[in-house]
Amino acid sequence: MKQYAYYPGCSLESLATSYNLSTLEVAQTLGVDLKEIKDWNCCGATAYFPVDELLAHTLVARNLALAEKDGLSDFVAPCSACYKNAYFTNAYLKKDPDLAEHINYALEADNLHVNGTMKVRHLIEVFIEDVGLDEIEKKITHPLKGLRVAPYYGCQLLRPRKDQENVENPQFFESLLSALGAEPVDYPSKTRCCGGSLIITNRKAALDMVHILLQDAVNRKADVIATTCPMCNVNLEVYQGQVNREFGTQFAIPVMYFTQLMGVALGIKPEKLGIGKELVSGEPVLAFAY
């Protein structure tokens, strides 16, 4: 069985524990062997690039180097920001020997060396491409029949990748949801930004952006929003209350990780998927499966 270097990222240890739980459960059920990288560090998310670009890349490179040391070929991140950072640092390392030299000089202090040979993947990619939708469909025991899910891609899962890829109107998330038996909702803001870290630095702007997303999903009669990133999830879910206060709205739409929905459809017990930890209850979703 193929083993993947698993980089959970900081959020999955705290705010997004349910993402981590559900990821590990679903991976096990689908026979995906995720081996957590030993002693990984924070990748810097979006907050590190404003300070020092080289250091930001070095932080990311340390994790890549640790994974390379384990002799694994695929680096898997469930967080879109971690994924984007790893994807690009890895790509730059390959095409820019100067950058690689700088970084390796720093890594030397930690007895590490990075080559940029990893294939950087997002978790959803591994499930869709490596496991395959057919295989997933076969293992579904509790199809989410009639559940209208708004797939929220967010930003960094897709962008700034653009080489020949459809970054404006992707469809893979929809296909996954269909495989789970759910009904993917076509809504216009699926790749629109949730505000990301602006929730800390520019609360008003971020709440405005979250408001638009929630509005679009609710207008298209979604029962739940599915996310692929802890940052998106927190913004859409944890800050729903603040959006309601700010805009006088009454949103109460559950926001769940795609792995939680997969877990439910695969018949895994909700507690094991971290369901119950959310501030906007995910209970209504369960009704569709059981």
Added chain:
Amino acid sequence: MSEQFEPTIIGFTCNWCSYRAADLAGTSRMKYAPNVRLIRMMCSGRLDPTFVLRALSSGADGVMITGCHPGECHYIEQNYKALRRFLLLRRVLAGLGIEPERVKLVWASAAEGARFASETTAFVEEIRKLGPLNWGKTDDRQQTMDDVESSVVNRPSSEMEVPA
């Protein structure tokens, strides 16, 4: 000022793009290093790898091959063949113990006088760093040349060419 090594470089240009780029560099009075002496051919596809070896073994320290950008060849696609030969040639050179960097391939369109000038100067500096080649300045030059020519000629021709 200390004597610095002035390399001698042979440049092959195609009649349609890179030779005209050199012309344009001239009419625009762009200055570049005087170390490159040019040979005009109709197309970079005309470049027989033995020309390069001949130049290097006759006293040149480097060879610059220039042609139209890929996709802009006047003869449709012959510059791709030049590219293929160039890559092979670098392998042969490495095999002979000569730094492959002594041969450089530059694409320059007829509008890229500036590029021609800057690439030429850059190449002269690269060769200056590598130092004199001194190949063929020994007495058994002819011997070496024959070895080289046979090593290229005896290569399976399929390896040399782009499949049609």
Added chain:
Amino acid sequence: MSNELSFSNEIANVMYATHGNPIKDCLQCGTCSGTCPAVEFMDHTPRAIIGLINAGYRDEVLASNTFWSCASCYHCTVRCPAGIDIADMMYALKRYSMWKGQHQEGLIGPVFAQSFVKMIVDSGRSFEPLLAPTYIFKHGPRGLVQEAQTATGLMLKGRLPLLPKKIKGLKKFQNMVRRIIPIGEPS
């Protein structure tokens, strides 16, 4: 020709990994600003910022909140018809303004970035509660109340750990960091 680097080139130089992005290629079409989801909160649109950069209006650019309002969603980058990595340019402007110590007053962005970095250097991981004081302070009492409500909610759900995690090889990690930026001698 003057030997001084133009402001536009200075910014391009701060975009290390993406290599001299063609800020100068901007055709002022406004695709970035038409796309930007945060544009309403910016004092200049992204396109205008590029215009100001290319025109050399350094002080106006540094005084702008535009790049601090960028959410790094890269939507402008993928749509830009001139191939400019605009989101990366926004990062470059943040770096530049922090290095020069010149930015609009009252912004949370620079403070946040600094405390975030400090936290990572101290522990190797990020930990949300530690961040709180810097920004709650900026938000004033109302923000504090809201934040406290949210935080309590999260705490009850077991989503906020009480102690920060640290990576094991922290010393070596800090040595690594030290090779790039000065963070003081190991204690």
Added chain:
Amino acid sequence: MSEKIGVYVCHCGTNIAGTVDVKGVAEWAAEHLKHRGVVIGRDYKFMCSSLGQELVENDIKELGLTRVIVAACSPHLHEKTFRTACERAGLNPYLCEMVSIREQVSWVHTDKVAATEKSKAAISGGVERVIHNEPLEPIQVPIHADTLVVGGGIAGIQAALEIADAGYHVCLVEREPSIGGHMAQFDKTFPTLDCAACILTPKMVEVGAHPNITLLTWSEVEKVDGFVGNFKATIRKKASYVNTDSCTGCGICWEKCPKKVVDDVFEAGMGIRKAIYRPFAQAVPKYPVMDVENCTYFKNSKCKACQLFCPTEPNSINFEQKDEILEVQAGNIILATGYDLFDATRIPQYGYGKLPNVFTSLEFERMCNAAGPTEGKIVLRDMKTAPKSVVVVHCVGSRDENYNKYCSSICCMQSLKFAHLVMERTGAEVYNCYIDIRTPSKDYEEFYKRVLEEGGHFIRGKVAEITDAARIPEEEGKLIVQVEDTLIGKQRRIPVDMVILSAGLEPRHDAKEVGKLFGIACGASGWYTERHPKLDPVATMTDGVYIAGCVQGPKDIPASVVQGAAAAARVLGKIQQGVISLEPIRASINKDQCSGCRICNGLCPFNAIAYIEDDNVSDINPALCQGCGTCVAACPAGAISGTGFSNEQIIAQIDGLLLRNLEPAGV
């Protein structure tokens, strides 16, 4: 050494003499290259002047020079001048070589010593090379008087008519059932707003009736053999299942045909046609063709309504008809195969194909056309509601690194025309979202002004996205166009009923393969490469093949007509010469050395090399060969030599440039 070589070094005023010691160089050549046959070395103020040329001519006559080297400017400037001078003095012109010491030396170097030394080396190289030059004669090729025009749009029509009117025969090949091209689809043409059909139809009819034009519609060129003056094209005339000898074009067959098909070509998907159809009423020729893929009979052997109702005697419907393969001889070829419209679905954020009231420019053209699917009414996709507000989006797929980098050239004027038509016919508010308005032709700017005066709104900004997701009540049920109005620096959301995408022009999807068929190349953007972008815009690198209209790059109707006429003029010039001379720079195969390995055969992009089975050798057709020399370099047996650029010449030049030809010191 039997050759007598004269070396002439030009001062070019101070252009060369300012940096190079020209006198020293001339003297050096006479002294140090004496043993290589240099008998005279002269310097002169302006070699290209008539006195300079006379200098060479006199020396040839008096000193009996057998080779000439002129060290001056680039050969691209004056090679012809000096070769002609040699010819006047009785020396074969190809025994004269130029050495560039201006563009390659004096203008690009500042160090006088280095420049002088480089000039010496260059002359030394030239001398060694010219020793190996051979006297050559230009190749004479007779010109077949017929012309093949491929593509029956306005450019092809114009070219065909010009040539036919001059009294020469033309074969016009068109892929579709009718000529007319994109222009036939339009309603009005900018800037004068004449009706496209009114000005195009007479020309189409003229083509159809012209005694000097053979019109082959529903046909495609499959193969081209031969060379300038003597092409042979193999053309497939697709079966139309209609016997054109008896068909009168009465229209009963398509009236009776029960099978309706969405017309993706002529009606741009906006209208329907039948399985047997004529694309439009004014089509030339008037005969219908059968769409086999949709015909009920071809699908399940039932129906035959068309045949049943055909009133002609004998019946014109022939289900047994087969494709015909025709061979056409031609001396010259004009390619006018036009463009494809940019596929707007490639920009998902514009919503085309998903949001019903987003239209492409071609769809809108059809809608405006009185003979089109809405009979000229501008309405929403429901085919009845008139829009109250419309956005015209400029630069769709153009000026964009993600799609096409180039400006499509026609979209500004086309968009202005759309704005005018919408205002005129519906009174709706019209917004043009543009990056730059480009109106650089006669009366174009005036048209822009007119649209401004009529009340068109102009927003300077490239549209970022188009959505139907309303955020405020005013946006409900509308298309919202999100754009930065860059002149006021604000993001705007404009709610409208209809959006028209001014999609750019793209090279035909099969331009590359078609180009290969005719031996011509596409540039980086995919348009065919002209021989010279300014001075020879309709010729190509392949002698006898010309291009006209949008195949060469995006252009509007006036420019296409100009090019069609220009290509025709070039062809007529060739026909009138009767015979043409080609530069004798060619490759040839020494049959005794050729092993018949055929490596060279596939290398030639002009199909000039053929394998002769009987002799087990390959042979090069000198009229097809363009002289690139790739085969010369590739021949493992060294059996191919390149006239004018032989191995001997180049190797000698290398040795000369490296000064290995100088006598060893002390000898």
